[in-house]
Amino acid sequence: MKRITSKTLICAGLCGIVLLQACNQKTAKSYEAADPLVKNIDTTVRPSDDFFNYANGGWIKKNPIPAAYSGWGIGSEVQEELRLRLRKINEDALKEKAEQGSNSQKIGDFYYTAMDSAKAERESLAPLKAELQRIDAINDINSLLNAFAHFNTIGVTTPVGPYVGQDDKNSEKMMLQLYQTGIGMPNRDYYFNTDEQSVKVRNDYRQNHLPALFILAGLSKAEAVKAADKVYAMEKFLADSSRKLVDLRDPYANYNKMTVDALAKLAPGLNWKSLFENMHYKNVDTVIVGQPEYYRAVNKAIQSYSPDDWKLYLRKNLISEYSPYLSQALVDENFRFYGKVMSGRTEQLPRWKRALDAENSLMGEVLGQLFVKEYFPAKTKQRYVSMVNAVRESFKDRIKNLDWMSEQTKLKAYQKLDKINPKVGYPDKWKDFSQLDIKRDSYALNILRGNIFHHKRNADKLGKPVDRSEWGMTPQTYNAYYNPSNNEIVLPAAQLMIPGVKDEDLDDAVVYGYAAASTIGHEITHGFDDTGRQYDAQGNLKAWWTPQDSARFTQKAQMLVDQFNKYKVHGLAINGKATLGENIADLGGIVIGLDAFKKTEQYKKGEKINGFTPLQRFFLGYSLGWLGHYRKETLINRVLTDEHSPGFLRVNGPFSDVPEFYEAFNIKKGDKMWIDPDKRVQIW
Ligand SMILES: [Zn+2]
Known part of the structure; x- marks a missing residue:
């Protein structure tokens, strides 16, 4: 609800x-x-x-x-009231000489980097340098799949969407599950619907938002337009094989348990064993696939698009998903599309609210x-x-x-x-947040380490008893x-x-x-x-x-x-x-x-x-x-x-x-x- x-x-x-x-x-x-x-x-x-x-x-x-x-x-x-209280807590934590690794240290240091807009401006894309180099180094399907695995661990969308959750047919067991994912707009309908708002959002995404991201990533205008068209086509292909909202409601139709060998037959081009290992999912022999036809389409996409196409796709996802934590131009473009065009907002929240x-x-x-x-x-x-x-x-x-x-x-x-x-x-x-690593180096890097923490926390559940005390929402x-x-x-x-x-x-x-x-x-x-x-x-x-x-x-x-x-x-x-x-x-x-x-x-x-x-x-x-x-x-x-x-x-x-x-x-x-x-x- x-x-x-x-x-x-x-x-x-x-x-x-x-x-x-x-x-x-x-x-x-x-x-x-x-x-x-x-x-x-x-x-x-x-x-x-x-x-x-x-x-x-x-x-x-x-x-x-x-x-x-x-x-x-x-x-x-x-x-609103909560934000005011939390701001005070954050500001106090900033001044405090908190013990390294304590919650206060994490809160204070996170807030410190989040509020440092000057540093974010100065650094531009520098916090993502290692990630961008990783993309540049992709030269074949193998290195592409390795990159998919890595980007999953840092919260960047790839065409593969695994997570660990309870087995629908055996709630005592945690299982690796694969769901449809891979697109930049909220769901498949945005790529196909013909109503006025969907068309407006889609056109803006393709003609304005994607090129703007590529220009901010250093491409010329002509290159950016070409790259945007390519990435849009790739997403549209994935969207076309994604299920509609209503088709995701049938729990049986979205439950397809199979061995990793069977998955390899369904989508042979993905080298699943090493993909799972590289994502820190240990000893996986069986998975639950939500939408098999989607993974068949991913398999096809990997064959039909070149590594260079995928480099564009990953670069866009990386920059798009980290843009709220980078320079003002990226923050603004992210807001322009997702805030204004998609949601009708006209102003951004003040920085401190976004930070909180x-x-x-x-x-x-x-x-x-x-x-x-x-x-x-x-x-x-x-x-x-x-x-x-x-x-x-x-x-x-x-x-x-x-x-x-x-x-x-x-x-x-x-x-x-x-x-x-x-x-x-x-x-x-x-x-327990003791393993979460928060420093005063960079806002984007704190988010990145946070994503790694949450990915690992989820991956570690595999093979362990279900923790029924856990909450999926905060109080x-x-x-x-x-x-x-x-x-x-x-x-x-x-x-x-x-x-x-x-x-x-x-x-x-x-x-x-x-x-x-x-x-x-x-x-x-x-x-x-x-x-x-x-x-x-x-x-x-x-x-x-x-x-x-x-x-x-x-x-x-x-x-x-x-x-x-x-x-x-x-x-x-x-x-x-x-x-x-x-x-x-x-x-x-x-x-x-x-x-x-x-x-x-x-x-x-x-x-x-x-x-x-x-x-x-x-x-x-x-x-x-x-x-x-x-x-x-x-x-x-x-x-x-x-x-x-x-x-x-x-x-x-x-x-x-x-x-x-x-x-x-x-x-x-x-x-x-x-x-x-x-x-x-x-x-x-
Ligand atoms: Zn409800």
């Missing part, structure tokens, strides 16, 4: 009369001032026509997207430890651990009452549900996930916070809508969505549904596909099939979160707060989770590349299926939120 971030919960002109009073009379009822709902409402929109904009439109009008961002929403305040973001992705858990100490007390953690159990219970009751699922499948479903492991707030065990991430192999939900602390309001000041209706429905329930039902349901309680890809129950589920899911296929964003239709898993999770999260809420005192008492019933506040609280907006370019990019529907449809879509929503806001036939009862989807 990905979403954007945001800010500003100060009571302003758009809040209703009740709230304005609260603002002026702080002593009367301080709770009203802290109410995170009322101030966001746009009273000019009818809830029965567009609930998302009713609930959030007031805030959106008051909070335009700042020039440096591609979107602006609820998580931004958490992130880079630090966050390199050693996020070091910073996360400091974050949770301040922001996520044990009491808060306990509230959400209990809530996970309440939501789990509600889901169990829902399953019990299903008329379309057999007893046999239900028993297995209870087992899976019982076994879901909730990780709440932050990891019990923090990652300061405004996001959450379900991992089918571990049958776990992971709920980072930042995701559970409503900026500007203390957790203890929030009424249950808000918290059940915001956290129990939109996050906890959502993640739990992912275990039972079109993909998740194919994994069993132990996290193994294994059919545990009766064929009849599977067929009934698929029929219900198809109704949701049909519902979402009808929605459009900037003229682009939502892909109901590609977003199905998320849409199922949204709808499921709402109904089980609501069931859990119905058991609370607040719901039973039914007293209004700030003019809203508990049920109304629940739906508003859920919508608060999607408070925010995106630039047009970014929204289109997301429709093409993201398995999630845009935020407004994550509210309006599922709400139109929920009977209590009709009741709470008196939705009538003819209203835009209305769906005829026989078309409303109910899965759980």
Whole structure:
């Protein structure tokens, strides 16, 4: 569940009369001032026509997207506040005489090089000298493959994309996996789609961005244009054999376990054994290949393009991927294409914010430890651990009452549900960064060593027991996930916070809508969505549904596909099939979160707060989770590349299926939120 971030919960002109009073009379009822709902409402929109904009439109009008961002929403305040704190921590670490190898030394030295723009300017491409020489030395397929191996270890894209992860069919085992990769735009559609935005991005990539990178790498204009055309053709060839977003959803179709010998038959030109050894993957005899046809195409590409062509391809990837850490001209070109053309941003983030973001992705858990100490007390953690159990219970009751699922499948479903492991707030065990080498020599080299550290950390997992305590997100991430192999939900602390309001000041209706429905329930039902349901309680890809129950589920899911296929964003239709898993999770999260809420005192008492019933506040609280907006370019990019529907449809879509929503806001036939009862989807 990905979403954007945001800010500003100060009571302003758009809040209703009740709230304005609260603002002026702080002593009367301080709770009203802290109410995170009322101030966001746009009273000019009818809830029965567009609930998302009713609930959030007031805030959106008051909070335009700042020039440096591609979107602006609820998580931004958490992130912005966090950045300010982290800056202080970084600046303190800079001054400190920290012990060599300590986290403080790493933070301080990383920040020192990241902020030294003069040095980055002076050095230009010098930090990449050894890497560029490595490319220059390529003269045959063997040296090319060696270079692929090396560049994989330093985080540079090559046509080969290996990583170590759990075996889908045996979650106790770590396996080497190969996935499609190798292209410079977000996915294959950008190379082929004919909609206006895709064409614009593609043309810019080929005619402006790629030549600009080559010119910055020292080529003449004529050479750069030629090189750009060549590299574009190579990427297009790889994109042509890459699967579409929707085709990546079937876990069986994307699971092709084979011996390295069989892989060598599939793609004989790659000398896999030495390739894997050079990438530090030890004793590999079996691999899981996600998309075999892609690797057949890579094999063909290696034969059909010359080593000189590949040198251009690698030079471009190296420079492109390290450009945010090099001279201003490279930083600017990277931003011009990925920030402006692709996302619609008009300004870059200030250097210190970019530095902290880079630090966050390199050693996020070091910073996360400091974050949770301040922001996520044990009491808060306990509230959400209990809530996970309440939501789990509600889901169990829902399953019990299903008329379309057999007893046999239900028993297995209870087992899976019982076994879901909730990780709440932050990891019990923090990652060890002692082997990460950070110095004061160069920003780009710190990133390079960081990439090596992470590659090695991942490669070392091969042949070792699965570490189920590990987190795939930092606690300061405004996001959450379900991992089918571990049958776990992971709920980072930042995701559970409503900026500007203390957790203890929030009424249950808000918290059940915001956290129990939109996050906890959502993640739990992912275990039972079109993909998740194919994994069993132990996290193994294994059919545990009766064929009849599977067929009934698929029929219900198809109704949701049909519902979402009808929605459009900037003229682009939502892909109901590609977003199905998320849409199922949204709808499921709402109904089980609501069931859990119905058991609370607040719901039973039914007293209004700030003019809203508990049920109304629940739906508003859920919508608060999607408070925010995106630039047009970014929204289109997301429709093409993201398995999630845009935020407004994550509210309006599922709400139109929920009977209590009709009741709470008196939705009538003819209203835009209305769906005829026989078309409303109910899965759980
Ligand atoms: Zn999700």
